[in-house]
Amino acid sequence: MTRGVALYEAARCLGCHEAPCTSRCPVKIPVYEFIASILSTNFGRAADLVYRANPLALTCGISCPSWKYCESGCTLRKLGQEPVRIRALHRFAAGQEHRTPVFPAIANRSLPVAVVGAGPAGLACAQALRMSGIAVTIFEREDRIGGNAAAHFPERRELQAALYEDAKGLLEDDHVDIQLSTEVGYRFLQEIRREFAAVCVATGRPVWRSGQEPYHGQTMTGGPKDLLQALYNRRSPLPPDIVVEGNGRAPLTIAMAATGAGVGRVRLVTSGDATVSRPWHRDLREAMERGVEVIRHTRVRAYQVLPDASYVLEAHDAANGETRQMITAAFASVTAREREPWVDAVEEKAGNLYVAGEASTAETTLTAAVMGGLRTGRSIAANIADRRNRGDA
Amino acid sequence: MATLETRFCGIPLVNPFLLASSPSTDDLGMIARAFEAGWAGAVLKTTSVESDEVRIAYPIMKSAGHGPAMRGLFNTDLISEKRADEMLEIVRQLKDRFPDRRVIVSIEASNRSDWESLARRSRTAGADLVEIALSCPQGTDLEGYDSEYGTISHDPTLTRTVTAWVVEAARPMPAYVKLNSGVTDITAIAAAAAEGGTAGFCVMDSLESLRAPELDSLRPDPGVEGLTSRGGYSGRAIKPVALNVLSKVAAMNHGLPISGVGGVYDWRDAVEYFLLGASNVQVCTGVMQRGFSIIDDLLDGTLRWMERHGFSTLDDYRAGALSSIVDNESLRRDVPIYYEIDPDGCIGCGLCYVACRDGGHQAIEFDSRTRRTTIVKELCVGCGFCRGVCPIDGVIRPR
Ligand SMILES: Cc1cc2nc3c(=O)[nH]c(=O)nc-3n(C[C@H](O)[C@H](O)[C@H](O)COP(=O)(O)O)c2cc1C
Numbered sequence: 006m007t008r009g010v011a012l013y014e015a016a017r018c019l020g021c022h023e024a025p026c027t028s029r030c031p032v033k034i035p036v037y038e039f040i041a042s043i044l045s046t047n048f049g050r051a052a053d054l055v056y057r058a059n060p061l062a063l064t065c066g067i068s069c070p071s072w073k074y075c076e077s078g079c080t081l082r083k084l085g086q087e088p089v090r091i092r093a094l095h096r097f098a099a100g101q102e103h104r105t106p107v108f109p110a111i112a113n114r115s116l117p118v119a120v121v122g123a124g125p126a127g128l129a130c131a132q133a134l135r136m137s138g139i140a141v142t143i144f145e146r147e148d149r150i151g152g153n154a155a156a157h158f159p160e161r162r163e164l165q166a167a168l169y170e171d172a173k174g175l176l177e178d179d180h181v182d183i184q185l186s187t188e189v190g191y192r193f194l195q196e197i198r199r200e201f202a203a204v205c206v207a208t209g210r211p212v213w214r215s216g217q218e219p220y221h222g223q224t225m226t227g228g229p230k231d232l233l234q235a236l237y238n239r240r241s242p243l244p245p246d247i248v249v250e251g252n253g254r255a256p257l258t259i260a261m262a263a264t265g266a267g268v269g270r271v272r273l274v275t276s277g278d279a280t281v282s283r284p285w286h287r288d289l290r291e292a293m294e295r296g297v298e299v300i301r302h303t304r305v306r307a308y309q310v311l312p313d314a315s316y317v318l319e320a321h322d323a324a325n326g327e328t329r330q331m332i333t334a335a336f337a338s339v340t341a342r343e344r345e346p347w348v349d350a351v352e353e354k355a356g357n358l359y360v361a362g363e364a365s366t367a368e369t370t371l372t373a374a375v376m377g378g379l380r381t382g383r384s385i386a387a388n389i390a391d392r393r394n395r396g397d398a
Numbered sequence: 399m400a401t402l403e404t405r406f407c408g409i410p411l412v413n414p415f416l417l418a419s420s421p422s423t424d425d426l427g428m429i430a431r432a433f434e435a436g437w438a439g440a441v442l443k444t445t446s447v448e449s450d451e452v453r454i455a456y457p458i459m460k461s462a463g464h465g466p467a468m469r470g471l472f473n474t475d476l477i478s479e480k481r482a483d484e485m486l487e488i489v490r491q492l493k494d495r496f497p498d499r500r501v502i503v504s505i506e507a508s509n510r511s512d513w514e515s516l517a518r519r520s521r522t523a524g525a526d527l528v529e530i531a532l533s534c535p536q537g538t539d540l541e542g543y544d545s546e547y548g549t550i551s552h553d554p555t556l557t558r559t560v561t562a563w564v565v566e567a568a569r570p571m572p573a574y575v576k577l578n579s580g581v582t583d584i585t586a587i588a589a590a591a592a593e594g595g596t597a598g599f600c601v602m603d604s605l606e607s608l609r610a611p612e613l614d615s616l617r618p619d620p621g622v623e624g625l626t627s628r629g630g631y632s633g634r635a636i637k638p639v640a641l642n643v644l645s646k647v648a649a650m651n652h653g654l655p656i657s658g659v660g661g662v663y664d665w666r667d668a669v670e671y672f673l674l675g676a677s678n679v680q681v682c683t684g685v686m687q688r689g690f691s692i693i694d695d696l697l698d699g700t701l702r703w704m705e706r707h708g709f710s711t712l713d714d715y716r717a718g719a720l721s722s723i724v725d726n727e728s729l730r731r732d733v734p735i736y737y738e739i740d741p742d743g744c745i746g747c748g749l750c751y752v753a754c755r756d757g758g759h760q761a762i763e764f765d766s767r768t769r770r771t772t773i774v775k776e777l778c779v780g781c782g783f784c785r786g787v788c789p790i791d792g793v794i795r796p797r
Contacts, residue, residue, distance in 0.1 A: 009743055009790035019465060020688070038694070045664035047699040 006090075011097045015044040017081065018089045025078030026091055031376040032065075034058040036075055036091055039098050052103030055095055060106070060132040060174075061125055061375050063167040066096030069372040105174045112138040115393065116202035118385055119144065123183060124152020125371045126378035127207035128172050131181060133382025139389060140180040142201070144187045150176075152208075203385045207378055246270035257288055264295045272298045400704040402697065404712045406655055406678050407572040407597040409526050411438045412498055414712060415668070415696050418659050418680035419444050419504040419529065419576075422690075424478050426488045430495065435690040436697060439500030440492075441600075441680060444477035444531045445485040446505070447512045452479045455627075457620040460609055462635065470635035471683050472609050474620060474627050477506055477531070482516060486523035493524040504529040504576070505564070509541040513560060514567035521571040528568050530596070532557060533578035533603035551578040554590035561594025572597035574657075579643045580606045588647045598655040600680065601644045604630025633683035637661030641674050648675025648717055663692065665699025672712055673719040735780030736797055737773050743793035744771060750784040750794060758783055 006014070018040045026036040035054055042051035055062040071092035079088030118134050120127045123145035131141045145152075151168045175181045198204050247263045249256040249271070256273055263271045273292070293299055402413040417423050417432055417440040424443035432440060446452070454476050463469040478485060485503065492501045503520040505528060507513040520528050532551040540550055540560065547553035550560055557575070564573045575591040577584060579602045588599060608628050612619040618626035640660030648656055658676030662668055663684040671679045684692060709715050739750070739762075746769030754762040754773075761777035762784065764770075773784075773794075785794045 007743060007790075007792070009792040012791045013789055016466065041664075041695060042699075045666060045695055045699055047665060047695065047702060049702050050695070050698045 006093045006097045011043055011094060012046075014090050014094055015040045018044075019080055021080050025080065026075035026089075029074045029078040030058075031074060031372045032059040032379065034075070034095065040089070040091075040094055043094060043098060048098070048101040049103065051098035052101040055098045056103050056106070059372075059375060060129055060379070061168070061171045061371065062099035063096065063171050064125065064164060065372045065375060066092060066099045067164055067167055069095075071095075074372065106132070106136065108135045108174070108178055108180070109138040111140050111180055112393075115139060115389060116200070117142055117180075117182075118389070119197050119201040119204045120207055121204065122146075122152055122207040123150040123185075124207065125168075125374040126381075127152065127205070128168070128175065129375040129378030130205050130207050130382035130385075131175055131378075133379045134386055135175065135178060135181060137383070137386035137390070139202070139386055140182075141175075142182040142184065144197075145183065145185050146188045148186045150183070150185075202389050205381055205385060207381070246272070248272045248274060250274040257292060260297045261288070261292050261295065264292070264297055270298070271296065272300055274300045274303050276303065277301065400701055400710045402701060402712065404677060406500075406657060407527055407574060409500060409572070411500060411678060413438045413697060414672070414676075414678035414700075415693055416440060416500070416502070416657065416678055416680045417685060418682035419531070420682035420686060421475070422682070422685050424480065426491055429488070429492060432685075432690045432693075433492070433496045433499045436693040437499070437690065438678075439502060439526070441502040441504050441529050442478075442485055442488065443480070444504040444506050445480060445482050445516070446477060446507055447516060448481045448483060450508070450512075452476050454479060455622050457622075458629075460620050461633075468633065468687060470631055470633040471686075472607055472620075472629055472631050473604070474629035482519065486519055486525075489520070489523040489525050493526075500526040502527040502529050504531045506531040508539055510563055513563050517564045517567035517571075517573060521568055525571065527597075528564060528571060528573035529600055530561060530564050530573055530575045531603075532560065532591075533576040533600075551587065552581045554586050557587050558590040558594040561591045561596050565595040565597070574598035574600060574654075576600035576603055577643065577647065578603050578606075579639060584643050584646055585650055588650060588652070592650075592652045592654060596654065598657065598677075599647055600657040600659060601647055601676075602640050602660055604632040604660075605636055605639060607631035632660065633687075634661045634663060637667060637670075641670060644671065644676060645674045645720060645723060649720055649723075662696075663688065665696050665703065668696055668700055669703055672716050675717040675720055677712070677716065736775050736778035737780060737782070737784060737794050738797045739771055739773055740793050740795065741770070743790055745790060745793075746770065747789060749787050749789065753787040754784055 018037060020037045020041060024037050027033060030036065035058065039051045039054040042048070042054060052062075055066075059065055069092055072088075075091045076088040079091070082088050115138075117140035120131050120134070120141055120143045123143050127143060127145075128150065131143055134141050149165070150172060151165055169176070176183065245268070247260075247268050247270070249260045249263070251274075256275070260271050260273045289299070404411050404414050406414075413436070415436075415438055417429070417437055419441040420443065422432065423429055423440045429440045429442075455474070458474045460472045461468045461470065462472070480488075489501050489503060492499070501524075503516075503523075503525045505513070505516040505520065507516055517528055539545075539548075540556055543556060543559075545553045545556055547556075550556040561573075561575055573596065575588075575594075575596045577587060577591075577599055581587055591599070606628060607630065609619060609626065611617055611621075617624050620626060637660055640658065644656060644658050655677040656675055657678050657680055658671035658674075659680040659682065661683070662671065662679050662681045667684075668679045681692070681696075704710070704715075707715070748764050748769065748771065751762045751764035751771050754760060758781055759777055759779050761774050761779070763772045763774060765772075780796065782796070788794045
């Protein structure tokens with residue numbers, strides 16, 4: 006969009022009070038304010054306004070399905086007119102000279118936070134943390150940032166460039182360590198939990214590269230949330246069979262989801278007698294009716310007992326129950342998808358473990374992932390500050 | 399790092415943006431919200447002595463153009479319905495809560511003792527400045543004085559006299575005159591006010607104007623039972639008029655500061671006022687339409703512009719554009735100029751073609767098939783009209 010066209014388009018904005026465009030924006034961009042700044046040719050302020058609300062402003066300016074969000078609320082539609090082209094204006098604004106964020110100094114005595122995944126959610130989370138004076142280490146499996154966003158969008162070259170542009174402040178910051186080509190599995194996750202004040206899992210949905218089976222034994226790559234989402238999406242290839250290990254609601258949920266999704270063989274391994282606690286009893290029976298095989302009184306790690314299994318989920322971590330919490334949260338988010346993908350973006354606290362952001366595939370949105378990341382980043386920062394105030398950080 | 403801090407009549411201002419005397423400054427809560435939003439000060443709605451009871455005949459306003467496209471605002475408003483003692487109580491409370499913001503009392507009276515007592519009482523209430531409202535387009539008489547001009551603001555002698563009374567009574571608090579543009583020679587009035595001891599000027603009040611009746615009912619709008627009165631015109635449309643008056647007053651050699659008013663909506667308007675000699679700007683219609691939050695744009699936009707141009711204070715560029723104003727005879731006639739249409743930006747509407755054909759020099763060609771427009775360099779005199787006719791800014795450019 007050229008300057009002249011941006012000015013023309015900006016002049017169409019009515020500047021509604023409590024504007025519906027802003028309230029429908031996942032990241033609550035002050036739409037009228039930035040459009041008014043364009044109109045008054047204060048392009049620098051327009052850029053600052055969009056970046057303040059959304060650290061990945063350029064990226065979202067390219068990819069946000071704005072017709073579902075801000076533009077769906079534009080008052081001009083009540084006149085039968087086309088809505089103001091907010092995303093195009095947003096992209097114009099984000100493309101203007103803006104002040105790179107000045108990150109505050111690192112607060113004393115605070116351990117850095119690990120962020121797993123350098124996709125939109127992870128980057129937004131890192132940004133929010135850095136803004137709160139917290140150092141960040143980002144672990145990314147691939148050799149580039151961007152995550153699924155960069156891998157999946159048709160305009161991905163442009164998107165990739167936009168992501169790098171948006172992340173420039175983070176990439177250049179001394180207190181942000183980005184470790185590319187570093188995979189975080191379940192065990193590594195447990196290790197880094199001790200070294201960092203908190204770990205934010207911002208891995209989004211798994212994208213199994215074609216021809217590659219899900220990892221055997223490497224059960225936590227991406228996390229159970231990813232498997233669940235894969236099951237529900239049916240985008241990624243389903244494993245031919247699944248073993249879920251654990252007692253209680255979480256493994257049961259996964260097992261049922263797996264049969265429902267059409268996984269050929271689903272085995273549920275429990276250390277007890279699988280009556281579980283009473284409330285789940287009916288669910289367990291239903292699961293068995295749907296073909297879930299229940300293996301009782303088995304404690305040993307499932308993949309040692311069942312070496313033929315192609316995908317094993319350890320969902321039992323009895324010591325702290327965190328895995329369970331994550332799974333429940335994941336399940337909640339999967340079912341919540343029917344309502345509004347970002348509303349219930351998973352952000353479940355479990356000890357110092359957090360999950361951020363919806364996955365950024367074409368189906369959900371970058372904007373949603375960014376919002377989840379920002380929210381989680383802020384809540385981690387708040388929790389750390391809280392602990393520090395109580396003197397136990 | 400540039401600063402917007404400045405002074406007016408010797409009084410420090412946190413920034414050069416004030417609320418003009420208006421419906422926005424007739425209420426304690428509203429002004430308090432404006433100060434919280436960042437406004438540096440407010441000229442209260444004009445007030446008079448308690449014995450002059452004011453009652454407004456509603457409706458009082460009608461705009462030209464609607465919504466974001468509002469060009470101007472016509473009003474038949476009067477001074478405040480609040481009594482002076484209520485107004486001065488607002489002054490006290492504001493000064494109490496916002497010691498670093500400026501509260502300016504706008505006063506109007508019809509005889510010497512009232513002018514003087516209002517000035518004195520404003521000072522006692524803790525006001526920072528007094529604005530002498532000689533400017534209302536409806537006009538003000540002075541009891542016991544016959545004026546061939548009908549109203550004080552058009553009469554240099556009365557302007558000098560009243561200014562001297564108020565300035566004396568307000569001392570040591572500074573008092574300044576708000577000018578009305580509807581006079582034959584603004585510099586004569588400004589000179590008279592300077593002789594009367596004014597500490598500065600406010601340029602300018604709304605323009606005297608009139609709305610024609612509504613064409614279906616043939617009744618005036620705004621009007622009451624089929625009758626209307628003359629009123630003031632404000633908003634975007636009056637800015638060039640106000641800038642013209644401002645530049646004339648600023649070019650006089652009085653050394654007094656000027657507060658610019660008229661059609662300020664965003665930072666660009668403000669910067670224009672500063673360039674033509676204003677020390678600060680006041681806003682009425684812009685705030686009435688878009689709310690106190692426009693201060694964010696005024697502050698941010700002005701600062702960025704200053705930084706872009708390497709100015710660190712307002713004084714670095716204030717009145718800087720005055721020296722470029724000369725008599726038309728002094729402009730050179732032999733500098734070649736013509737315009738060009740950017741073919742990539744052109745949307746093919748043909749508006750420039752029509753305008754140049756019937757309002758210019760038939761210098762634009764329009765291809766009906768491709769909808770392409772081209773300017774014929776040899777025919778173009780460079781009048782510049784087509785630029786503004788084009789819907790897209792920047793598509794038609796000088797070469
Ligand atoms: C509804 C209305 C009421 C006004 N009342 C006063 C007033 O009481 N005293 C005064 O000096 N100016 C008054 N003004 C004039 C404004 O202070 C200002 O000089 C004028 O509107 C031009 O500025 P603007 O274009 O920003 O509105 C009023 C203007 C309007 C529109």
